[in-house]
Amino acid sequence: MTILNIIYNLTKIISTLIVVYIIKFYFSWYTRENPIPGPIPLPLIGNLHQIGKDMEKGALKLQKQYGDIFEVLLGSTRAIFISRADLVEKIYSPALKNNAFAHRTSPNSGLDELGLSKSGITFNMDLEAWKFNRRILGHTVMSPKFLKENVNFINQICDELENYWLQLGPETIHNFSNWTSCFATDITLTATTGTKSYATAFYYNSLSNSVKVEIPNSIINEFLKFMDSIYMFISSIMFFFNIPSIIRHHFPIIKSLQKKHEINNEWLNIELEKIISKRKQEIENIPLDQSINYNVLNLLIITNTERNPDKISGIDHTRSITDIEIRNTLKEIFSAGLDTTRNASCFILYYILKYPDVKDKLIKEYESVYGDLGKKLNITRESLDKLIYTEAVINETTRIQPLVSVLMRSASFDTEIGGYKIKKGTDVFTNFIGIHTHKAHWDEPENFNPDRFLKDNNNHNNIIKNSHLNFGGGIRICPGRHWAMDNIKILFVRLLTKFEISLVNPDNPLKIEFDIVRHCDELEIYIKEKKTIS
Numbered sequence: 001m002t003i004l005n006i007i008y009n010l011t012k013i014i015s016t017l018i019v020v021y022i023i024k025f026y027f028s029w030y031t032r033e034n035p036i037p038g039p040i041p042l043p044l045i046g047n048l049h050q051i052g053k054d055m056e057k058g059a060l061k062l063q064k065q066y067g068d069i070f071e072v073l074l075g076s077t078r079a080i081f082i083s084r085a086d087l088v089e090k091i092y093s094p095a096l097k098n099n100a101f102a103h104r105t106s107p108n109s110g111l112d113e114l115g116l117s118k119s120g121i122t123f124n125m126d127l128e129a130w131k132f133n134r135r136i137l138g139h140t141v142m143s144p145k146f147l148k149e150n151v152n153f154i155n156q157i158c159d160e161l162e163n164y165w166l167q168l169g170p171e172t173i174h175n176f177s178n179w180t181s182c183f184a185t186d187i188t189l190t191a192t193t194g195t196k197s198y199a200t201a202f203y204y205n206s207l208s209n210s211v212k213v214e215i216p217n218s219i220i221n222e223f224l225k226f227m228d229s230i231y232m233f234i235s236s237i238m239f240f241f242n243i244p245s246i247i248r249h250h251f252p253i254i255k256s257l258q259k260k261h262e263i264n265n266e267w268l269n270i271e272l273e274k275i276i277s278k279r280k281q282e283i284e285n286i287p288l289d290q291s292i293n294y295n296v297l298n299l300l301i302i303t304n305t306e307r308n309p310d311k312i313s314g315i316d317h318t319r320s321i322t323d324i325e326i327r328n329t330l331k332e333i334f335s336a337g338l339d340t341t342r343n344a345s346c347f348i349l350y351y352i353l354k355y356p357d358v359k360d361k362l363i364k365e366y367e368s369v370y371g372d373l374g375k376k377l378n379i380t381r382e383s384l385d386k387l388i389y390t391e392a393v394i395n396e397t398t399r400i401q402p403l404v405s406v407l408m409r410s411a412s413f414d415t416e417i418g419g420y421k422i423k424k425g426t427d428v429f430t431n432f433i434g435i436h437t438h439k440a441h442w443d444e445p446e447n448f449n450p451d452r453f454l455k456d457n458n459n460h461n462n463i464i465k466n467s468h469l470n471f472g473g474g475i476r477i478c479p480g481r482h483w484a485m486d487n488i489k490i491l492f493v494r495l496l497t498k499f500e501i502s503l504v505n506p507d508n509p510l511k512i513e514f515d516i517v518r519h520c521d522e523l524e525i526y527i528k529e530k531k532t533i534s
Protein backbone atom coordinates (compact mmCIF):
# COMPACT_ATOMS: atom_id res chain seq x y z
CA MET A 1 0.00 0.00 0.00
CA THR A 2 1.45 3.34 -1.02
CA ILE A 3 1.49 6.41 1.20
CA LEU A 4 -1.04 7.97 -1.14
CA ASN A 5 -3.36 5.04 -0.59
CA ILE A 6 -3.03 5.34 3.18
CA ILE A 7 -3.80 9.05 3.03
CA TYR A 8 -6.74 8.37 0.72
CA ASN A 9 -8.20 5.72 3.05
CA LEU A 10 -7.64 7.84 6.14
CA THR A 11 -9.36 10.80 4.48
CA LYS A 12 -12.28 8.54 3.59
CA ILE A 13 -12.61 7.32 7.19
CA ILE A 14 -12.37 10.83 8.61
CA SER A 15 -14.88 12.23 6.10
CA THR A 16 -17.30 9.38 6.87
CA LEU A 17 -16.94 10.04 10.62
CA ILE A 18 -17.57 13.76 10.08
CA VAL A 19 -20.63 13.06 7.94
CA VAL A 20 -21.98 10.60 10.56
CA TYR A 21 -21.34 13.16 13.31
CA ILE A 22 -23.12 15.90 11.37
CA ILE A 23 -26.10 13.67 10.55
CA LYS A 24 -26.35 12.55 14.20
CA PHE A 25 -26.03 16.17 15.37
CA TYR A 26 -28.84 17.45 13.14
CA PHE A 27 -30.98 14.37 13.75
CA SER A 28 -30.92 14.95 17.51
CA TRP A 29 -31.45 18.68 17.05
CA TYR A 30 -34.46 18.31 14.73
CA THR A 31 -36.00 15.57 16.88
CA ARG A 32 -35.35 17.26 20.24
CA GLU A 33 -38.20 17.17 22.70
CA ASN A 34 -40.49 20.19 22.88
CA PRO A 35 -38.46 22.49 20.60
CA ILE A 36 -38.48 26.25 21.18
CA PRO A 37 -38.05 28.55 18.14
CA GLY A 38 -34.45 29.47 17.50
CA PRO A 39 -31.72 29.59 14.85
CA ILE A 40 -30.34 26.39 13.34
CA PRO A 41 -27.05 25.61 15.08
CA LEU A 42 -23.74 24.51 13.57
CA PRO A 43 -22.01 21.38 14.81
CA LEU A 44 -19.44 22.04 17.60
CA ILE A 45 -20.04 25.78 17.95
CA GLY A 46 -23.82 25.68 18.05
CA ASN A 47 -25.10 29.27 17.71
CA LEU A 48 -22.04 30.97 19.20
CA HIS A 49 -21.44 32.77 15.89
CA GLN A 50 -24.95 34.29 16.08
CA ILE A 51 -24.92 35.17 19.76
CA GLY A 52 -21.42 36.56 19.29
CA LYS A 53 -19.04 38.04 21.83
CA ASP A 54 -21.54 40.82 22.51
CA MET A 55 -24.34 38.70 23.93
CA GLU A 56 -26.54 41.77 24.37
CA LYS A 57 -26.66 42.57 20.64
CA GLY A 58 -26.96 38.88 19.75
CA ALA A 59 -29.92 38.42 22.09
CA LEU A 60 -31.73 41.49 20.71
CA LYS A 61 -31.15 40.42 17.12
CA LEU A 62 -32.41 36.88 17.74
CA GLN A 63 -35.39 38.20 19.73
CA LYS A 64 -36.46 40.15 16.62
CA GLN A 65 -36.16 37.01 14.49
CA TYR A 66 -37.54 34.32 16.80
CA GLY A 67 -39.70 36.09 19.37
CA ASP A 68 -39.71 36.58 23.12
CA ILE A 69 -38.56 33.09 23.95
CA PHE A 70 -35.94 31.36 21.84
CA GLU A 71 -33.35 28.67 22.30
CA VAL A 72 -29.75 28.42 21.16
CA LEU A 73 -26.80 26.12 21.62
CA LEU A 74 -23.83 27.79 23.28
CA GLY A 75 -21.25 25.32 22.00
CA SER A 76 -23.06 22.13 22.86
CA THR A 77 -25.03 23.51 25.82
CA ARG A 78 -28.68 24.43 25.42
CA ALA A 79 -29.63 27.91 26.60
CA ILE A 80 -32.94 29.73 26.56
CA PHE A 81 -33.38 33.49 26.22
CA ILE A 82 -36.49 35.25 27.48
CA SER A 83 -37.52 38.80 26.62
CA ARG A 84 -41.02 39.36 28.03
CA ALA A 85 -42.16 40.13 31.58
CA ASP A 86 -44.90 37.49 31.90
CA LEU A 87 -42.48 34.79 30.74
CA VAL A 88 -39.96 35.50 33.54
CA GLU A 89 -42.54 35.18 36.32
CA LYS A 90 -41.10 31.85 37.53
CA ILE A 91 -37.51 33.06 37.33
CA TYR A 92 -38.21 36.01 39.63
CA SER A 93 -40.58 34.18 41.95
CA PRO A 94 -40.14 35.26 45.59
CA ALA A 95 -41.00 31.76 46.89
CA LEU A 96 -38.10 30.12 48.72
CA LYS A 97 -39.73 26.70 48.69
CA ASN A 98 -39.75 24.84 45.35
CA ASN A 99 -38.28 27.76 43.47
CA ALA A 100 -37.67 26.49 39.93
CA PHE A 101 -34.80 28.95 39.32
CA ALA A 102 -33.04 29.11 42.67
CA HIS A 103 -29.67 28.36 41.03
CA ARG A 104 -27.56 30.95 39.25
CA THR A 105 -25.85 28.51 36.86
CA SER A 106 -25.64 24.88 35.93
CA PRO A 107 -22.63 23.04 37.47
CA ASN A 108 -19.38 24.56 36.26
CA SER A 109 -15.94 23.10 36.94
CA GLY A 110 -14.26 26.52 36.71
CA LEU A 111 -16.44 27.89 39.50
CA ASP A 112 -15.67 24.73 41.51
CA GLU A 113 -11.95 25.38 41.08
CA LEU A 114 -12.33 29.02 42.12
CA GLY A 115 -14.16 27.83 45.23
CA LEU A 116 -17.30 29.77 44.35
CA SER A 117 -19.77 26.95 43.84
CA LYS A 118 -19.71 25.78 47.45
CA SER A 119 -19.40 29.08 49.23
CA GLY A 120 -20.48 32.70 49.01
CA ILE A 121 -23.70 33.85 47.41
CA THR A 122 -23.85 34.56 43.69
CA PHE A 123 -22.61 31.19 42.38
CA ASN A 124 -23.19 28.99 45.42
CA MET A 125 -24.78 25.72 44.24
CA ASP A 126 -25.49 24.61 47.82
CA LEU A 127 -28.80 26.35 48.43
CA GLU A 128 -28.69 25.95 52.22
CA ALA A 129 -25.25 27.60 52.36
CA TRP A 130 -26.41 30.27 49.89
CA LYS A 131 -29.45 31.04 52.05
CA PHE A 132 -27.33 31.43 55.19
CA ASN A 133 -24.70 33.68 53.58
CA ARG A 134 -27.32 35.77 51.84
CA ARG A 135 -29.31 36.29 55.03
CA ILE A 136 -26.22 37.43 56.90
CA LEU A 137 -25.22 39.84 54.11
CA GLY A 138 -28.79 41.17 53.83
CA HIS A 139 -28.98 41.58 57.61
CA THR A 140 -25.83 43.69 57.36
CA VAL A 141 -26.08 45.87 54.24
CA MET A 142 -29.83 46.42 54.49
CA SER A 143 -29.80 47.21 58.21
CA PRO A 144 -30.87 50.75 59.16
CA LYS A 145 -27.75 51.20 61.32
CA PHE A 146 -25.42 50.39 58.43
CA LEU A 147 -27.34 52.53 55.92
CA LYS A 148 -27.33 55.43 58.37
CA GLU A 149 -23.59 55.26 58.97
CA ASN A 150 -23.03 54.78 55.23
CA VAL A 151 -24.49 58.26 54.61
CA ASN A 152 -21.66 59.71 56.73
CA PHE A 153 -19.02 57.72 54.83
CA ILE A 154 -20.36 58.88 51.47
CA ASN A 155 -20.68 62.49 52.53
CA GLN A 156 -17.01 62.50 53.59
CA ILE A 157 -15.92 60.98 50.29
CA CYS A 158 -18.03 63.53 48.37
CA ASP A 159 -16.33 66.33 50.36
CA GLU A 160 -13.00 64.97 49.19
CA LEU A 161 -14.14 64.64 45.57
CA GLU A 162 -15.53 68.19 45.54
CA ASN A 163 -12.28 69.54 46.89
CA TYR A 164 -10.23 67.87 44.16
CA TRP A 165 -12.47 69.24 41.41
CA LEU A 166 -12.32 72.74 42.83
CA GLN A 167 -8.53 72.54 42.95
CA LEU A 168 -8.18 71.22 39.41
CA GLY A 169 -10.12 74.23 38.13
CA PRO A 170 -12.83 74.73 35.50
CA GLU A 171 -10.56 74.29 32.45
CA THR A 172 -9.83 70.63 33.15
CA ILE A 173 -11.63 68.05 31.04
CA HIS A 174 -12.64 65.22 33.35
CA ASN A 175 -13.23 61.67 32.33
CA PHE A 176 -16.16 61.08 34.67
CA SER A 177 -15.78 57.35 34.19
CA ASN A 178 -12.34 57.40 35.85
CA TRP A 179 -13.65 59.51 38.72
CA THR A 180 -16.63 57.25 39.35
CA SER A 181 -14.36 54.24 39.28
CA CYS A 182 -12.33 55.83 42.10
CA PHE A 183 -15.48 57.03 43.87
CA ALA A 184 -17.02 53.54 43.75
CA THR A 185 -13.77 52.05 45.05
CA ASP A 186 -13.56 54.50 47.95
CA ILE A 187 -17.19 54.21 49.01
CA THR A 188 -17.17 50.42 48.76
CA LEU A 189 -13.87 49.89 50.57
CA THR A 190 -14.62 52.48 53.28
CA ALA A 191 -18.13 51.27 54.01
CA THR A 192 -17.04 47.63 53.82
CA THR A 193 -13.90 47.69 55.92
CA GLY A 194 -14.25 51.00 57.77
CA THR A 195 -10.73 52.03 56.74
CA LYS A 196 -9.69 54.94 54.55
CA SER A 197 -9.37 54.23 50.86
CA TYR A 198 -7.17 56.30 48.53
CA ALA A 199 -8.45 55.84 44.98
CA THR A 200 -9.77 59.39 44.42
CA ALA A 201 -6.75 60.95 46.17
CA PHE A 202 -4.36 58.90 44.06
CA TYR A 203 -6.20 59.78 40.85
CA TYR A 204 -6.24 63.47 41.78
CA ASN A 205 -2.48 63.36 42.38
CA SER A 206 -1.99 61.91 38.90
CA LEU A 207 -3.86 64.91 37.39
CA SER A 208 -2.65 67.81 39.53
CA ASN A 209 0.60 69.50 38.65
CA SER A 210 0.72 71.69 41.72
CA VAL A 211 -0.93 70.69 45.00
CA LYS A 212 -0.77 67.00 45.84
CA VAL A 213 -2.40 65.00 48.62
CA GLU A 214 0.29 63.61 50.87
CA ILE A 215 -0.01 59.87 51.01
CA PRO A 216 2.98 57.79 52.12
CA ASN A 217 4.34 55.62 49.28
CA SER A 218 4.04 52.46 51.34
CA ILE A 219 0.28 53.03 51.77
CA ILE A 220 -0.20 53.79 48.08
CA ASN A 221 1.72 50.69 47.00
CA GLU A 222 -0.20 48.47 49.39
CA PHE A 223 -3.49 49.98 48.28
CA LEU A 224 -2.75 49.62 44.56
CA LYS A 225 -1.64 46.02 45.00
CA PHE A 226 -4.84 45.24 46.89
CA MET A 227 -7.04 46.89 44.24
CA ASP A 228 -5.22 45.18 41.37
CA SER A 229 -5.77 41.91 43.13
CA ILE A 230 -9.50 42.57 43.54
CA TYR A 231 -9.88 43.46 39.86
CA MET A 232 -7.92 40.39 38.84
CA PHE A 233 -10.18 38.27 41.04
CA ILE A 234 -13.24 39.81 39.34
CA SER A 235 -11.83 39.00 35.89
CA SER A 236 -10.94 35.48 37.02
CA ILE A 237 -14.63 34.69 37.52
CA MET A 238 -15.34 34.88 33.78
CA PHE A 239 -11.97 33.31 32.92
CA PHE A 240 -12.73 30.21 35.03
CA PHE A 241 -16.41 30.20 34.09
CA ASN A 242 -16.01 30.39 30.31
CA ILE A 243 -12.80 28.53 29.52
CA PRO A 244 -13.05 24.75 29.76
CA SER A 245 -10.80 23.11 32.36
CA ILE A 246 -8.81 21.15 29.76
CA ILE A 247 -7.80 24.37 27.95
CA ARG A 248 -7.01 26.26 31.15
CA HIS A 249 -4.78 23.46 32.40
CA HIS A 250 -3.05 22.38 29.19
CA PHE A 251 -2.82 25.19 26.60
CA PRO A 252 0.55 26.95 26.97
CA ILE A 253 -0.38 30.68 27.28
CA ILE A 254 -3.74 30.06 28.95
CA LYS A 255 -2.08 27.66 31.42
CA SER A 256 0.23 30.43 32.64
CA LEU A 257 -2.73 32.83 32.91
CA GLN A 258 -4.55 30.22 34.99
CA LYS A 259 -1.51 30.03 37.30
CA LYS A 260 -1.51 33.83 37.67
CA HIS A 261 -5.18 33.81 38.61
CA GLU A 262 -4.61 31.04 41.15
CA ILE A 263 -1.69 32.88 42.76
CA ASN A 264 -3.71 36.09 42.88
CA ASN A 265 -6.70 34.36 44.43
CA GLU A 266 -4.49 32.82 47.13
CA TRP A 267 -2.84 36.17 47.83
CA LEU A 268 -6.19 37.97 48.10
CA ASN A 269 -7.56 35.28 50.41
CA ILE A 270 -4.58 35.62 52.74
CA GLU A 271 -4.77 39.44 52.78
CA LEU A 272 -8.49 39.41 53.54
CA GLU A 273 -8.05 36.79 56.25
CA LYS A 274 -5.37 38.99 57.86
CA ILE A 275 -7.76 41.97 57.82
CA ILE A 276 -10.57 39.87 59.32
CA SER A 277 -8.51 38.37 62.12
CA LYS A 278 -7.01 41.76 63.03
CA ARG A 279 -10.48 43.30 63.17
CA LYS A 280 -11.83 40.43 65.25
CA GLN A 281 -9.04 41.02 67.72
CA GLU A 282 -9.79 44.76 67.84
CA ILE A 283 -13.49 44.11 68.43
CA GLU A 284 -12.71 41.62 71.21
CA ASN A 285 -10.73 44.32 72.98
CA ILE A 286 -13.65 46.75 72.97
CA PRO A 287 -15.87 46.40 76.09
CA LEU A 288 -19.29 44.90 75.35
CA ASP A 289 -21.14 48.04 76.45
CA GLN A 290 -19.14 50.25 74.08
CA SER A 291 -20.53 50.60 70.55
CA ILE A 292 -18.47 49.87 67.45
CA ASN A 293 -18.56 51.38 63.96
CA TYR A 294 -21.24 49.97 61.73
CA ASN A 295 -19.19 49.08 58.67
CA VAL A 296 -19.95 45.83 56.83
CA LEU A 297 -16.97 43.92 58.21
CA ASN A 298 -17.76 44.78 61.83
CA LEU A 299 -21.40 43.92 61.35
CA LEU A 300 -20.59 40.60 59.70
CA ILE A 301 -18.28 39.72 62.60
CA ILE A 302 -20.80 40.55 65.31
CA THR A 303 -23.93 39.12 63.65
CA ASN A 304 -25.40 36.38 65.83
CA THR A 305 -22.89 37.03 68.62
CA GLU A 306 -23.54 38.41 72.10
CA ARG A 307 -22.37 41.84 70.93
CA ASN A 308 -25.35 42.15 68.59
CA PRO A 309 -28.72 41.57 70.23
CA ASP A 310 -30.38 41.91 66.84
CA LYS A 311 -30.14 38.18 66.06
CA ILE A 312 -31.25 36.54 62.83
CA SER A 313 -34.23 34.30 63.35
CA GLY A 314 -34.84 30.96 61.72
CA ILE A 315 -33.58 27.43 62.05
CA ASP A 316 -29.88 27.06 61.21
CA HIS A 317 -29.42 30.78 60.77
CA THR A 318 -28.57 31.47 64.39
CA ARG A 319 -24.86 30.66 64.23
CA SER A 320 -22.29 33.34 63.51
CA ILE A 321 -20.43 33.51 60.23
CA THR A 322 -16.99 31.85 59.86
CA ASP A 323 -13.84 33.73 58.79
CA ILE A 324 -13.82 31.98 55.41
CA GLU A 325 -17.46 32.93 54.86
CA ILE A 326 -16.69 36.55 55.80
CA ARG A 327 -13.73 36.55 53.40
CA ASN A 328 -15.88 35.25 50.55
CA THR A 329 -18.66 37.71 51.34
CA LEU A 330 -16.19 40.60 51.13
CA LYS A 331 -14.99 39.34 47.74
CA GLU A 332 -18.60 39.11 46.67
CA ILE A 333 -19.29 42.72 47.66
CA PHE A 334 -16.28 43.92 45.68
CA SER A 335 -17.21 41.93 42.58
CA ALA A 336 -20.92 42.83 42.68
CA GLY A 337 -20.78 46.41 43.97
CA LEU A 338 -17.86 48.21 42.32
CA ASP A 339 -18.51 48.18 38.59
CA THR A 340 -22.27 48.37 38.93
CA THR A 341 -22.19 51.56 41.01
CA ARG A 342 -19.48 53.13 38.88
CA ASN A 343 -21.17 52.55 35.53
CA ALA A 344 -24.67 53.35 36.78
CA SER A 345 -23.35 56.77 37.85
CA CYS A 346 -21.93 57.38 34.36
CA PHE A 347 -25.13 56.39 32.58
CA ILE A 348 -27.24 58.57 34.90
CA LEU A 349 -25.05 61.65 34.52
CA TYR A 350 -25.11 61.30 30.74
CA TYR A 351 -28.93 61.29 30.63
CA ILE A 352 -29.24 64.16 33.10
CA LEU A 353 -26.91 66.27 30.97
CA LYS A 354 -28.73 65.34 27.77
CA TYR A 355 -32.09 66.36 29.25
CA PRO A 356 -31.82 69.83 30.88
CA ASP A 357 -35.49 69.79 31.93
CA VAL A 358 -34.79 66.64 33.96
CA LYS A 359 -31.82 68.38 35.59
CA ASP A 360 -34.02 71.37 36.47
CA LYS A 361 -36.62 69.10 38.07
CA LEU A 362 -33.90 67.39 40.10
CA ILE A 363 -32.63 70.72 41.38
CA LYS A 364 -36.20 71.69 42.35
CA GLU A 365 -36.52 68.42 44.27
CA TYR A 366 -33.24 69.10 46.10
CA GLU A 367 -34.46 72.60 47.02
CA SER A 368 -37.72 71.24 48.37
CA VAL A 369 -35.97 68.54 50.44
CA TYR A 370 -32.83 70.40 51.59
CA GLY A 371 -33.86 74.07 51.49
CA ASP A 372 -31.23 76.67 50.56
CA LEU A 373 -28.79 74.87 48.25
CA GLY A 374 -26.16 77.57 48.82
CA LYS A 375 -25.70 76.31 52.40
CA LYS A 376 -24.21 73.02 53.62
CA LEU A 377 -26.83 70.37 52.94
CA ASN A 378 -28.06 68.15 55.74
CA ILE A 379 -28.14 64.86 53.85
CA THR A 380 -29.54 62.23 56.17
CA ARG A 381 -30.68 58.67 55.50
CA GLU A 382 -34.31 59.76 55.98
CA SER A 383 -33.96 62.63 53.50
CA LEU A 384 -32.93 60.18 50.76
CA ASP A 385 -36.36 58.52 50.89
CA LYS A 386 -37.90 61.86 49.90
CA LEU A 387 -35.93 62.00 46.64
CA ILE A 388 -38.74 60.47 44.63
CA TYR A 389 -37.90 62.15 41.32
CA THR A 390 -34.19 61.27 41.69
CA GLU A 391 -35.25 57.66 42.13
CA ALA A 392 -37.41 57.92 38.99
CA VAL A 393 -34.41 59.26 37.03
CA ILE A 394 -32.25 56.37 38.26
CA ASN A 395 -34.98 53.89 37.36
CA GLU A 396 -35.57 55.36 33.91
CA THR A 397 -31.85 55.47 33.10
CA THR A 398 -31.38 51.88 34.17
CA ARG A 399 -34.46 50.88 32.21
CA ILE A 400 -32.90 52.14 28.99
CA GLN A 401 -29.35 51.33 30.05
CA PRO A 402 -29.42 48.43 32.52
CA LEU A 403 -26.12 47.56 34.17
CA VAL A 404 -26.61 43.89 33.44
CA SER A 405 -28.03 43.19 30.01
CA VAL A 406 -28.40 39.42 30.10
CA LEU A 407 -28.80 37.68 33.44
CA MET A 408 -28.37 34.00 34.00
CA ARG A 409 -30.36 31.61 36.17
CA SER A 410 -30.51 27.86 35.91
CA ALA A 411 -33.43 25.45 36.25
CA SER A 412 -33.24 23.77 39.68
CA PHE A 413 -35.57 20.97 38.53
CA ASP A 414 -37.57 20.07 35.41
CA THR A 415 -40.06 22.86 34.83
CA GLU A 416 -41.96 24.75 32.14
CA ILE A 417 -42.04 28.28 30.74
CA GLY A 418 -44.64 29.55 28.28
CA GLY A 419 -45.73 25.96 27.59
CA TYR A 420 -42.16 24.79 26.82
CA LYS A 421 -40.51 22.11 28.93
CA ILE A 422 -37.23 23.17 30.53
CA LYS A 423 -34.98 20.42 31.86
CA LYS A 424 -33.14 20.66 35.20
CA GLY A 425 -29.77 22.35 34.74
CA THR A 426 -30.78 24.33 31.62
CA ASP A 427 -29.38 27.86 31.65
CA VAL A 428 -32.05 30.50 31.14
CA PHE A 429 -31.01 34.05 30.29
CA THR A 430 -33.22 37.06 30.89
CA ASN A 431 -32.74 39.61 28.12
CA PHE A 432 -33.01 42.77 30.26
CA ILE A 433 -32.87 45.26 27.40
CA GLY A 434 -35.42 43.22 25.46
CA ILE A 435 -37.84 43.41 28.42
CA HIS A 436 -36.97 46.99 29.40
CA THR A 437 -37.79 48.25 25.91
CA HIS A 438 -40.63 45.87 25.03
CA LYS A 439 -43.54 47.65 23.36
CA ALA A 440 -46.00 45.45 25.27
CA HIS A 441 -44.72 46.89 28.56
CA TRP A 442 -43.74 50.49 27.79
CA ASP A 443 -45.26 53.41 25.86
CA GLU A 444 -42.64 54.85 23.53
CA PRO A 445 -39.92 52.71 25.11
CA GLU A 446 -37.13 54.50 23.24
CA ASN A 447 -37.99 57.84 24.94
CA PHE A 448 -36.24 58.86 28.14
CA ASN A 449 -39.08 59.80 30.45
CA PRO A 450 -38.52 59.48 34.24
CA ASP A 451 -42.13 60.55 34.90
CA ARG A 452 -43.32 57.09 33.95
CA PHE A 453 -41.93 55.85 37.29
CA LEU A 454 -43.80 58.45 39.36
CA LYS A 455 -46.88 57.34 41.27
CA ASP A 456 -50.24 59.12 41.00
CA ASN A 457 -52.34 60.33 43.94
CA ASN A 458 -53.58 56.78 44.49
CA ASN A 459 -49.95 55.65 44.91
CA HIS A 460 -50.09 53.87 41.59
CA ASN A 461 -47.95 53.83 38.45
CA ASN A 462 -48.25 51.75 35.31
CA ILE A 463 -45.11 49.69 35.76
CA ILE A 464 -45.84 46.09 34.84
CA LYS A 465 -44.47 43.42 37.20
CA ASN A 466 -41.01 42.17 36.14
CA SER A 467 -40.74 44.71 33.33
CA HIS A 468 -37.98 46.68 35.12
CA LEU A 469 -35.34 44.36 36.48
CA ASN A 470 -32.34 46.56 37.14
CA PHE A 471 -31.65 44.76 40.42
CA GLY A 472 -33.06 41.40 39.29
CA GLY A 473 -35.91 39.99 41.34
CA GLY A 474 -37.34 37.20 43.47
CA ILE A 475 -35.23 35.30 45.95
CA ARG A 476 -31.95 36.36 44.35
CA ILE A 477 -32.77 40.04 44.00
CA CYS A 478 -29.67 42.19 44.57
CA PRO A 479 -29.09 42.46 48.34
CA GLY A 480 -27.03 45.64 47.79
CA ARG A 481 -29.85 47.56 46.09
CA HIS A 482 -30.70 49.96 48.95
CA TRP A 483 -27.05 50.62 49.61
CA ALA A 484 -26.36 51.28 45.91
CA MET A 485 -29.43 53.52 45.55
CA ASP A 486 -28.39 55.61 48.57
CA ASN A 487 -24.84 56.00 47.25
CA ILE A 488 -25.99 57.12 43.82
CA LYS A 489 -28.59 59.52 45.23
CA ILE A 490 -26.04 61.21 47.49
CA LEU A 491 -23.53 61.51 44.65
CA PHE A 492 -26.05 63.31 42.43
CA VAL A 493 -27.38 65.61 45.16
CA ARG A 494 -23.80 66.65 45.89
CA LEU A 495 -22.77 67.02 42.23
CA LEU A 496 -25.78 68.88 40.90
CA THR A 497 -26.14 71.29 43.79
CA LYS A 498 -22.47 72.30 43.89
CA PHE A 499 -21.35 72.16 40.25
CA GLU A 500 -22.34 73.24 36.76
CA ILE A 501 -21.57 70.18 34.63
CA SER A 502 -21.68 69.81 30.85
CA LEU A 503 -20.70 67.21 28.27
CA VAL A 504 -17.55 67.95 26.26
CA ASN A 505 -19.15 66.30 23.20
CA PRO A 506 -22.90 66.69 23.68
CA ASP A 507 -23.72 65.13 20.32
CA ASN A 508 -21.84 61.92 20.94
CA PRO A 509 -23.86 58.89 22.00
CA LEU A 510 -23.11 57.22 25.33
CA LYS A 511 -20.20 54.84 24.80
CA ILE A 512 -21.12 51.47 26.26
CA GLU A 513 -19.37 48.16 25.99
CA PHE A 514 -20.86 44.79 26.78
CA ASP A 515 -19.37 42.88 29.71
CA ILE A 516 -20.84 41.06 32.74
CA VAL A 517 -21.58 44.63 33.84
CA ARG A 518 -22.05 47.05 30.94
CA HIS A 519 -19.19 49.53 30.85
CA CYS A 520 -18.79 53.20 30.01
CA ASP A 521 -15.06 53.87 30.03
CA GLU A 522 -15.15 57.39 28.63
CA LEU A 523 -17.52 60.19 29.53
CA GLU A 524 -15.80 63.55 29.15
CA ILE A 525 -17.28 66.47 31.07
CA TYR A 526 -16.51 70.03 32.16
CA ILE A 527 -17.15 70.87 35.80
CA LYS A 528 -17.22 74.30 37.35
CA GLU A 529 -18.43 75.52 40.70
CA LYS A 530 -21.93 76.97 40.69
CA LYS A 531 -22.25 80.64 41.41
CA THR A 532 -24.36 81.07 44.53
CA ILE A 533 -27.03 83.77 44.20
CA SER A 534 -26.77 86.12 47.15
Ligand code: HEM
Nearest residue numbers: 122336337340341344403470471472473476477478480484
Ligand atom coordinates in the same frame (compact mmCIF):
# COMPACT_ATOMS: atom_id res chain seq x y z
C1 HEM B 1 -26.18 49.97 40.80
C2 HEM B 1 -25.71 48.99 41.51
C3 HEM B 1 -26.10 47.53 41.38
C4 HEM B 1 -26.82 46.89 40.41
C5 HEM B 1 -27.45 47.48 39.16
C6 HEM B 1 -26.90 45.49 40.79
C7 HEM B 1 -27.56 44.52 40.05
C8 HEM B 1 -27.67 43.19 40.43
C9 HEM B 1 -28.39 42.18 39.69
C10 HEM B 1 -29.15 42.41 38.38
C11 HEM B 1 -28.28 41.02 40.37
C12 HEM B 1 -28.89 39.66 39.98
C13 HEM B 1 -30.19 39.47 40.75
C14 HEM B 1 -31.01 38.27 40.31
O1 HEM B 1 -30.45 37.22 39.96
O2 HEM B 1 -32.23 38.37 40.31
C15 HEM B 1 -27.47 41.27 41.53
C16 HEM B 1 -27.10 40.32 42.43
C17 HEM B 1 -26.26 40.56 43.50
N1 HEM B 1 -25.79 41.79 43.92
FE1 HEM B 1 -26.10 43.57 43.03
N2 HEM B 1 -26.23 45.31 41.96
C18 HEM B 1 -25.72 46.53 42.36
C19 HEM B 1 -24.99 46.79 43.50
C20 HEM B 1 -24.64 45.86 44.44
C21 HEM B 1 -23.91 46.14 45.64
C22 HEM B 1 -23.44 47.52 46.12
C23 HEM B 1 -23.73 44.95 46.28
C24 HEM B 1 -23.05 44.78 47.60
C25 HEM B 1 -23.59 44.16 48.61
C26 HEM B 1 -24.35 43.91 45.48
C27 HEM B 1 -24.37 42.56 45.78
C28 HEM B 1 -25.01 41.59 45.02
C29 HEM B 1 -24.97 40.17 45.34
C30 HEM B 1 -24.21 39.51 46.49
C31 HEM B 1 -25.76 39.52 44.38
C32 HEM B 1 -26.05 38.03 44.26
C33 HEM B 1 -27.39 37.70 44.91
C34 HEM B 1 -27.76 36.23 44.83
O3 HEM B 1 -27.34 35.55 43.89
O4 HEM B 1 -28.48 35.78 45.73
N3 HEM B 1 -24.89 44.50 44.37
N4 HEM B 1 -27.12 42.62 41.57
